[in-house]
Amino acid sequence: MSQQGDAVAAPARTFDLVLRRCRVAGRPAAVDIAVSGGIIVAVTERLDGCGDVELAVDGRLVGPGFVQPHIHLDKVGTLPLLGENRTGTLAEAIEILHRTKRAATPEEISERAGVVIRQAVLAGTTSIRTHVDVDTIGGLTPLRGVVRAAEEHADLCDVQIVAFPQEGILRDPGTFDLLDQAMTEGATVVGGMPHWELSPEASARHVDLCLDLAQRYHADVDMHVDETDDAASRTLAMVVDATAQRGWGGRVTAGHCCAMAAWDDDYAAKVIKDAVAARVMFVTNPATNLLLQGRADREPRRRGLPRVKEMLEAGAVVACGQDCVQDGFYPFGAADPLQTALILCHAAQLSLPAEIDQALESVKGAAARVLGLEGYGVDPGCFADLVVLDADDPHEALRLNAPRRWVIRRGSVVAETEVRSSLFRAEGD
Numbered sequence: 332m333s334q335q336g337d338a339v340a341a342p343a344r345t346f347d348l349v350l351r352r353c354r355v356a357g358r359p360a361a362v363d364i365a366v367s368g369g370i371i372v373a374v375t376e377r378l379d380g381c382g383d384v385e386l387a388v389d390g391r392l393v394g395p396g397f398v399q400p401h402i403h404l405d406k407v408g409t410l411p412l413l414g415e416n417r418t419g420t421l422a423e424a425i426e427i428l429h430r431t432k433r434a435a436t437p438e439e440i441s442e443r444a445g446v447v448i449r450q451a452v453l454a455g456t457t458s459i460r461t462h463v464d465v466d467t468i469g470g471l472t473p474l475r476g477v478v479r480a481a482e483e484h485a486d487l488c489d490v491q492i493v494a495f496p497q498e499g500i501l502r503d504p505g506t507f508d509l510l511d512q513a514m515t516e517g518a519t520v521v522g523g524m525p526h527w528e529l530s531p532e533a534s535a536r537h538v539d540l541c542l543d544l545a546q547r548y549h550a551d552v553d554m555h556v557d558e559t560d561d562a563a564s565r566t567l568a569m570v571v572d573a574t575a576q577r578g579w580g581g582r583v584t585a586g587h588c589c590a591m592a593a594w595d596d597d598y599a600a601k602v603i604k605d606a607v608a609a610r611v612m613f614v615t616n617p618a619t620n621l622l623l624q625g626r627a628d629r630e631p632r633r634r635g636l637p638r639v640k641e642m643l644e645a646g647a648v649v650a651c652g653q654d655c656v657q658d659g660f661y662p663f664g665a666a667d668p669l670q671t672a673l674i675l676c677h678a679a680q681l682s683l684p685a686e687i688d689q690a691l692e693s694v695k696g697a698a699a700r701v702l703g704l705e706g707y708g709v710d711p712g713c714f715a716d717l718v719v720l721d722a723d724d725p726h727e728a729l730r731l732n733a734p735r736r737w738v739i740r741r742g743s744v745v746a747e748t749e750v751r752s753s754l755f756r757a758e759g760d
Contacts, residue, residue, distance in 0.1 A: 348742050349382030353393040354723050355709050361390060366715040369741035374711060390723055391736055395708050396457025396716040397668035398698035401586050401614045401652025404444035404461040405473035413659045420626050424659040432469035440476025447656050448484045451666040453746050455718035455735040457488055460702050462495035462522055465513045467505045478517035487745045491702060493553050495522035500540055501533045507540055514548045521545040523554035525566040538569045542577050551703060556585040560624050560633050562593035571606045580610030584701050587616055588637035589624050599638055603645050612701050613647055615639055616654035617678040618671055619661045639679035643689055650701045651675045651693035668694035669732050687726055715742040
């Protein structure tokens with residue numbers, strides 16, 4: 332017992348989780364990160380306190396969890412169920428997909444989707460936006476399967492669901508009513524595919540219907556736009572104009588936008604400028620579109636990407652998605668954001684240090700903006716959704732596809748990977 336007047340030391344504070352000696356991009360020295368209640372409460376060089384759980388990060392790179400802004404969880408893993416895509420084209424992939432869509436069950440879809448959600452989490456992903464087909468072929472079965480998978484994995488990862496009219500709206504009568512119903516059964520984002528309609532007038536009506544539905548449910552919009560090699564496909568301008576007219580800026584995303592590569596320079600520059608002014612965001616999907624687009628071209632081939640550098644220079648929000656995993660569109664894919672970011676660097680020729688930073692942001696901050704995530708980052712007050720990489724520099728992590736040592740979701744460790752390598756030399760060497 333202290334004598335009267337003696338100072339009494341305050342007890343050290345206890346946190347739910349403490350990460351020791353973390354390297355955080357933009358900070359000159361290693362820091363400790365403290366988490367309580369799923370929130371980052373301290374980022375400091377000398378943390379006064381301890382954690383119920385402590386991780387010895389030992390100089391590894393810590394960043395916010397990766398964000399997957401565009402994937403199709405209802406289709407993942409369907410490649411073994413499909414017949415051969417003889418042309419390798421987008422159109423044939425859609426055609427042969429129909430038979431699996433008709434035969435699918437919610438249970439089978441949920442199982443396939445769950446496999447990829449877990450792969451994504453192991454790769455450091457803490458938030459996903461998935462498009463799910465809603466049409467008169469599969470009805471709401473794909474939606475119900477993905478909703479089930481999202482609920483079963485809610486402790487590992489947040490999953491946003493986009494009601495996606497893969498077959499069009501006007502050319503597939505009954506789809507609009509299904510989209511409306513989907514927004515009451517688990518979808519939270521309105522999808523679209525205006526270029527798939529049969530005339531420019533129908534495409535414009537498609538865009539209006541999607542915005543009508545979004546405003547009815549106060550929802551974001553995320554459309555597949557101009558996913559074609561055809562330079563005459565110009566529905567992006569329709570989306571941009573409708574967004575500006577409706578005052579829905581910051582809530583609309585245009586995915587793919589492949590035809591932009593075939594537009595003339597002046598028209599492309601104008602549409603990009605208008606999109607930035609309307610606060611329309613973009614998601615490019617380089618892996619799938621590099622494989623699918625330009626198939627009918629002689630050399631030089633169109634690359635299947637929008638004008639990523641021009642979009643970034645104009646100040647657009649540009650995220651990067653996986654799109655497909657082992658389905659009729661794309662036989663590869665690992666749901667690994669670092670892998671897709673590296674593919675983006677190659678495809679869009681992002682090689683300067685600032686450009687590489689932008690590629691990394693395409694699966695972090697830019698993707699978080701597309702999803703409308705709040706509290707994203709590595710600062711006090713942010714949600715403790717973090718990934719610890721076996722690297723000490725972001726560019727090194729990208730170059731080497733660094734292992735994800737720990738993945739943290741709302742302050743709980745949800746994944747751990749430890750890689751051990753040994754190299755042995757022959758005696759006498």
